[in-house]
Amino acid sequence: MSSYRSEHRIGEHNLRWLGLDVHRVVFPVAAAVIVLIVALVIAFPKPAVEIFDTALGFITREAGWLMASLANFFVLFCIFLMVTPFGSVRLGGADAHPDFSNIAWFAMLFAAGMGIGMVFYSVAEPISHFSSSIAAVGDTTGAAPLGGAAGDVKGATDLAMAATIFHWTIHPWSIFAVVAVALALFSYNYGLPLTIRSSLYPLFGERVWGPLGHVVDGLAIVATVAGLATSLGLGAQQALAGMGYLFGIEFSPLNQILLIVLIAAVTTLSVVLGLEIGVKWLSLINIALAVVLCVFVIVVGSTSAIIAGLGESVVAVTREFDDLVGVSGRGDGPFFRDWTIFYWAWWTAWAPFVGMFIARISRGRTVRETVFYIVLLPSIVSVIWFTAFGTVAIEQIVSGGHQALIDAELPLKLFVMLSDLPLAHISSLIGIVLVMVFFITSWDSGTLVLDALSAGGKTDTRKVQRVFWIVVVGAAAVALLLGGGLRSLQSGSVVTGLPFMIVITLICAGTLRGLAKARRSEEQVDKR
Secondary structure, eight states: OOOOOOSOOTTTTEEEETTEEEETTHHHHHHHHHHHHHHHHHHSHHHHHHHHHHHHHHHHHHSHHHHHHHHHHHHHHHHHHHHSGGGGOBTTOTTOOOSSOHHHHHHHHHHHHTHHHHHHHTTHHHHHHHHHHHHOSTTSSOOSGGGOOTTOHHHHHHHHHHHHHHHTSHHHHHHHHHHHHHHHIIIIITOOOSSGGGGGHHHHGGGGGSHHHHHHHHHHHHHHHHHHHHHHHHHHHHHHHHHHHHHOOOOOHHHHHHHHHHHHHHHHHHHHHOIIIIIHHHHHHHHHHHHHHHHHHHHHSOHHHHHHHHHHHHHHHHHHHHHHTOOSSOSOHHHIIIIIIHHHHHHHHHHHHHHHHHHHTOTTOBHHHHHIIIIIHHHHHHHHHHHHHHHHHHHHHHHHOOHHHHHSOGGGHHHHHHTTSTTHHHHHHHHHHHHHHHHHHHHHHHHHHHHHHHTTTOSOOOHHHHHHHHHHHHHHHHHHHHHTOHHHHHHHHHHTHHHHHHHHHHHHHHHHHHHHHHHHHHHHHHHO
């Protein structure tokens, strides 16, 4: 194994107290910041919303061009990794073997990455873009993607699907892939701790074990807790909204809390069982349920329209791709800022968590294989998924008006769409279960990441420490639900997207150095 000869040893700066094994600086500071933010959001909900929304608006307005440019760069960087000799470098060394089968590995990385978001926005985003596009008259507001297609159903549908697919395919997964490859490389090939700071070692050397690294890892912890807490709260709202729609269960704070407690219990069981049993099998169940629901929609929805729509969606996103990736001179500024840049910031805020989890399960894979599975396969799944649900939803609106679908609250749109199909109660129930299981897999994989980050890169801590993070995230979600602060915390976590984009850019530079060194080592071994 190659080495950067770092003087740092995993866990050497840890504090062992009350059964915890945590970094003596990163853990207490990050924990204090999390408690402070949650307390302030609960105590002052309206000012918090205003502050975070103002900050988010400033970033998307003033730095949107930079964030879009960097997101495009990460896509090109992933292509570079796949087509150059660097792609042959094996994570863990030439003799390393994968810890998981291809199916299990893909299921886990997909569930951690964005599975729940795909369920949440499967109907909501396509019909939102369709509505704004077909209503655009000269598009004076800029809210419709690429100027809209006023009165043109086919044009508006193409724009809606192109914009949705653009947001959910190669760009977000490229961001995750860059972080995953870097962390796996420096952890498995160079023996550095499995933390974000390790990927910066080639650039900053031993300084990454000081304040610079503390800030990077601490920010990753805060962003991960904020992202998980807001997603858990939103997921609980969607699942409970579905239960209310189907069974008349009251949408009350008490029921939201009870649902979070139930999800927390299952997540705890999954974490205690570990990667091999808990996380892996729940992820496989996730994929199976998602396939069942998607196939159901294709078969009983409008099969011919969906099959035709697959080709049309690919053609549409290919045709509009150059305009969608543009960073200046756009006439759809509000759409660009409120949708595209918001998504790029949101995915980047999740990158430390998702990338680190994928790195943890990717030992034994080549860089080329890793990038292919992370970027291309999920993108293909996203195209099929959003085309199926988006086509059916838009067809319902066009053919029958379906004002209820247009007027429905965001968490209910999926269930309102399913209500017009046969076996609505069964498919909606599958949708509810899918939402809950996706959140469990995101929560347990996020817990493993929080544990490693707070423990200075150690991955063999006691299980009670992982349960601790489940409690922290669950408590934050409950407190924010009761205090009405989910929106502000979501905006706050997205604000971290810009600084993390800068960090990921530096990670790219560090990764190139690390891959060059690993490539030379492999060539020397081959010569022997």
